[in-house]
Amino acid sequence: MNWYKALLISLICLAGCNESRNTANQASPAPVAEASQSKVTLDAVRNELMKHNFGQANQLADQLTAASPSVVEAWVVAAEAKAANQNRLAALAALEQAFNHGLREVSLIEQSRYLADIRNGEEYRTLLHRFGLRTHTTQAAVGDVSIVQGGGVTEVRAGDVSVKLPD
Incomplete structure (x- = not known):
């Protein structure tokens, strides 16, 4: 009878070890998921x-x-x-x-x-x-009116008139 109990306990422990090993194997894909999220x-x-x-x-x-x-x-x-x-x-x-x-x-x-x-x-x-590089700091919605800054100069344009001012 004691031999039977010892065998049964050994089988239960062995099954538990396999389950914990399977659980560890199932948890291993998590780093792969984290890598794909990176x-x-x-x-x-x-x-x-x-x-x-x-x-x-x-x-x-x-x-x-x-x-x-x-x-x-x-x-x-x-x-x-x-x-x-x-x-x-x-x-x-x-x-x-x-x-x-x-x-x-x-x-x-x-x-x-x-x-x-x-x-x-x-x-x-x-x-x-x-x-x-140059940037348009202000661009009017109407036609050819704009103020352009860049290169140490501010250029104001309205129609065919253009005025350049040093920054």
Whole structure:
């Protein structure tokens, strides 16, 4: 009888060991799932910005620029996230990286509501000047009326009249 009890206890323990081993094997796909979630996209960062989850957007933007440092839009969206987080210097640094990686069309920056305060700063104009870029700071809705700043000069145009003023 004791032999039978010992065998039964051994079988129960052995079955328990197999179940814990199977459970451990089933838990192993979790890191794979985490690895697939680490694939951050531009849309993921933008979605967090739209939800006003600025801290999360900033973290995702850091992951995005680390994973895709040569993607210009990644740096622009990172600048947006940093500006939304009230980190002006980090936003300017991200814009500088965007310019370093080939951004030459500033319309992405000019359309961003998160970068409005950055665009109005002297540091931004200095950055544009350093890369030889110009920006439309004010564009009137009517015809050929505009104010263009860049290269140390402000140019005011109205119809066929153009006036250039030093900054």
